[in-house]
Amino acid sequence: MATQVETKGWTRDQMAARAAKELRDGFYVNLGIGIPTLVANHVPQGMTVTLQSENGMLGIGPFPYEDEVDPDLINAGKQTISELALTSYFDSAQSFAMIRGGHIDLAVLGGMEVSERGDLANWMVPGKMIKGMGGAMDLVAGVKKIIVVMEHVSKNGEPKFIPECTLPLTGKNVVDMIITDLAVFQRGNHESPFRLIELAPGVTREEVREKTTARYDD
Amino acid sequence: MQKIYPNAEAALEGLLFDGMTIAAGGFGLCGIPERLIDAIQASGVKDLTVASNNAGIDNEGLGKLLRTRQVKKMISSYVGENKEFERQFLAGELEVEFTPQGTLAERMRAGGAGIPGFYTKTGYGTQVAEGKEVKEFEGEAYILERGIRADLSIIKGWKADESGNLIFRKTARNFNLPAATCGKVCIAEVEEIVPVGSLDPDCIHLPSIYVKRMILGAPYDKKIEFKTVREREAA
Numbered sequence: 185m186a187t188q189v190e191t192k193g194w195t196r197d198q199m200a201a202r203a204a205k206e207l208r209d210g211f212y213v214n215l216g217i218g219i220p221t222l223v224a225n226h227v228p229q230g231m232t233v234t235l236q237s238e239n240g241m242l243g244i245g246p247f248p249y250e251d252e253v254d255p256d257l258i259n260a261g262k263q264t265i266s267e268l269a270l271t272s273y274f275d276s277a278q279s280f281a282m283i284r285g286g287h288i289d290l291a292v293l294g295g296m297e298v299s300e301r302g303d304l305a306n307w308m309v310p311g312k313m314i315k316g317m318g319g320a321m322d323l324v325a326g327v328k329k330i331i332v333v334m335e336h337v338s339k340n341g342e343p344k345f346i347p348e349c350t351l352p353l354t355g356k357n358v359v360d361m362i363i364t365d366l367a368v369f370q371r372g373n374h375e376s377p378f379r380l381i382e383l384a385p386g387v388t389r390e391e392v393r394e395k396t397t398a399r400y401d402d
Numbered sequence: 403m404q405k406i407y408p409n410a411e412a413a414l415e416g417l418l419f420d421g422m423t424i425a426a427g428g429f430g431l432c433g434i435p436e437r438l439i440d441a442i443q444a445s446g447v448k449d450l451t452v453a454s455n456n457a458g459i460d461n462e463g464l465g466k467l468l469r470t471r472q473v474k475k476m477i478s479s480y481v482g483e484n485k486e487f488e489r490q491f492l493a494g495e496l497e498v499e500f501t502p503q504g505t506l507a508e509r510m511r512a513g514g515a516g517i518p519g520f521y522t523k524t525g526y527g528t529q530v531a532e533g534k535e536v537k538e539f540e541g542e543a544y545i546l547e548r549g550i551r552a553d554l555s556i557i558k559g560w561k562a563d564e565s566g567n568l569i570f571r572k573t574a575r576n577f578n579l580p581a582a583t584c585g586k587v588c589i590a591e592v593e594e595i596v597p598v599g600s601l602d603p604d605c606i607h608l609p610s611i612y613v614k615r616m617i618l619g620a621p622y623d624k625k626i627e628f629k630t631v632r633e634r635e636a637a
Contacts, residue, residue: 240576
């Protein structure tokens with residue numbers, strides 16, 4: 185029989201839902217582009233979480249209705265959005281003052297590679313077109329807690345949680361938590377190693393071990 | 403003193419020269435000084451260094467100055483979605499100083515505030531830190547970044563009074579405010595010019611002292627890079 189053994193794991197939306205469990209009432213949060221954006225759909229009922237957009241806005245609302253689209257109202261991904269009653273606008277220097285100054289509680293970002301010491305690479309692949317780091321380096325430098333959400337392995341099956349990043353860094357020793365489609369890793373502070381704290385449904389410790397080259401506590 | 407000029411070409415009179423540095427406001431295509439960019443393109447001034455978060459897209463915004471090869475160097479944080487930029491960059495025809503977005507905003511703010519350099523954690527341990535002084539404060543490492551002083555600032559505002567007090571609209575404020583402060587001369591283009599006294603003094607975003615010249619740029623056909631909408635639920 186040619187039955188394929190399929191890994192269960194988490195979907196992109198389930199990874200976002202897992203990241204949303206780290207939200208707390210009153211948090212100011214910055215969400216990156218891609219899976220991190222989906223976290224906004226999983227804010228628990230009754231919890232106030234204010235989303236920051238680094239182009240100069242606190243209090244991001246949902247995508248607008250067709251007749252509300254406003255070219256002067258976009259998010260950091262340059263998508264049209266809407267405002268809320270609590271929204272405020274400010275300039276880019278003020279926006280990054282609150283990011284760099286440690287006023288944002290949590291940022292959820294995508295990642296290409298994370299090292300066992302918490303280095304993050306997510307902005308550049310040498311030899312390919314370089315688009316730039318945007319606000320990612322400022323976010324990892326200043327936000328209180330950094331969660332990286334990424335697939336556990338690359339499209340070629342290469343581990344992404346590795347001993348040492350091979351790609352140019354976005355930040356050194358900056359990641360607090362890693363959520364992949366297979367597992368969750370966390371560390372208590374920037375001196376300790378990551379620990380495997382959770383497995384996605386149907387995923388075993390052995391499978392995670394096999395697909396990870398970084399050292400971590402089991 | 404009359405700050406209002408009849409059009410962008412007139413407002414730029416005597417300010418442009420080859421090899422100059424220009425600081426431009428805008429984020430993507432949101433809040434870009436498009437009338438001034440068009441007039442700079444028409445002037446033919448070249449070898450420009452442009453400090454701007456983005457480089458426009460093909461044939462929009464600063465993308466227009468790239469197409470005509472008037473830009474020698476960009477100081478930017480993100481330059482995706484621009485084929486001509488990519489071609490010139492990969493061919494080595496265009497120099498780019500990649501600067502983290504917050505560092506770029508602060509470099510403009512600092513330059514305009516008389517601060518020639520500042521220390522930031524952003525970029526420490528990355529390529530951005532290469533060749534820059536590192537200094538420790540309370541056990542943490544910071545890198546030295548330089549303030550930007552431009553020959554000219556070009557910005558887009560929403561409403562200005564005749565004296566140059568200016569307000570922006572929603573997320574179109576972005577880099578327009580820090581960019582306005584760091585140029586020897588700042589030219590603002592706005593959607594509406596109102597009499598002095600019409601704007602609430604408590605609600606001015608950019609005080610008139612920074613705005614040396616301005617033009618009425620309306621009507622604007624504002625472009626959207628990624629239009630995203632939601633459906634109305636059926637009643």
